[in-house]
Structure formats: structure tokens, C-alpha cells
């Protein structure tokens with residue numbers, strides 16, 4: 001019963017964050033039109049928009065991580081003998097934990113960075129961030145881990161729902177590729193043209 005509740009809250013929080021990511025990626029694409037970008041961030045940075053949204057994302061992140069940890073601990077206690085491996089590519093548990101820790105680190109660093117920027121000059125800040133190669137690489141690494149995490153967890157959710165159709169898997173992979181490419185396009189463009 002409790003496990004079901006934890007799984008549901010984890011999936012719900014994950015869905016909220018995925019929706020935020022799609023919204024965030026699409027609004028970032030407005031970078032390619034300076035007036036549209038300024039207009040969007042003028043709207044976004046109003047206190048009644050920015051802070052409730054940030055609170056929603058942080059709350060979803062906390063619920064998602066807390067439920068994931070609780071489910072993991074419960075599963076480890078219940079299962080003394082490991083599952084028979086039938087995945088084509090088996091990723092060791094330690095590597096999964098490391099990638100999740102790095103993803104969290106990326107999100108925390110990114111939010112800290114945005115909290116420090118001058119909200120009247122968001123576009124100038126982005127031009128400044130991504131003219132540095134190490135910053136570009138940091139973001140590309142974060143986006144790569146995010147893409148792996150999204151792809152893996154969305155396919156798992158489908159399996160839990162009893163859907164194993166190839167078509168849905170292809171749809172998920174295409175969606176994740178589009179999301180990642182959309183996010184990456186801005187830093188890569190800035191770095192190339194800097």
C-alpha cells in the first residue's frame with residue numbers, strides 16, 4: 001500500500017518535472033530571437049511567476065528523490081537474491097547511483113547559477129556562460145545524464161503499466177532526443193559563434 005503510494009508520488013513528481021523541462025527547453029529556444037527572449041524572461045522573472053514555479057520544481061525534486069530512495073531501500077531489503085538479468089545492456093547499480101548523484105549536482109549548480117544572475121540581463125549572462133568551453137562541457141555532460149535518466153525511467157514506467165510496444169519506446173527515445181537537442185542547441189550555438 002505504502003509502496004504503491006510512493007511509486008505514484010514519484011511518478012507524479014517526475015511528470016511535473018518533465019513538463020517543466022519541456023516548457024524550459026521551449027522557452028530557451030526563444031534565445032534565437034533576442035526580443036522574444038527578453039519578453040519571455042521579463043514575464044518569467046515577475047515574483048509571482050518565478051518563485052512559485054521554482055518552489056514547485058524543488059518540491060517535485062524532493063518528493064521524487066525521497067520516494068526513489070525509499071523504494072530502493074525497500075527493494076534491497078526484500079530481495080536477497082538478485083534478479084535474473086535479461087537486459088541486453090546491464091548497467092551496474094553503482095553506476096546508476098553515480099549518474100543520479102551527478103544529475104542532482106548538475107541541477108543544484110544550475111539553479112545556484114541562475115539565482116546569482118542579474119535578471120535584467122539574462123541573455124547577456126547566457127552569452128557569457130557559454131563562451132567558456134568548460135561551461136559548455138559541464139552543461140553537455142549534465143544534459144547527457146539527464147537524457148539517459150529520462151529514457152531509462154520513461155521506458156520503465158511504460159513497462160510497469162504493461163506497455164512494451166516498440167512504437168512507444170521509439171516515441172520516448174525521439175522525445176528525449178528532441179528535448180536534449182533543443183536544450184543543447186543554445187549553448188552550442190553561443191560557443192561556436194563566441
Ligand code: HEM
Nearest residue numbers: 041045050054057107111114115119122139183184186187
Ligand atoms: C542548456 C541547458 C539549459 C540552459 C541554457 C538553461 C538556462 C536557464 C536560465 C537562463 C535560467 C534563469 C531564468 C531566470 O531566472 O531569469 C534557468 C532557470 C532554471 N533552470 Fe535551466 N537551463 C538549462 C537546462 C536546465 C535543466 C536540464 C534543468 C533541470 C534539470 C533546468 C532547471 C532550471 C530551473 C529549476 C530554473 C529556475 C531557477 C530560478 O528560478 O532561478 N535547466 N535556466
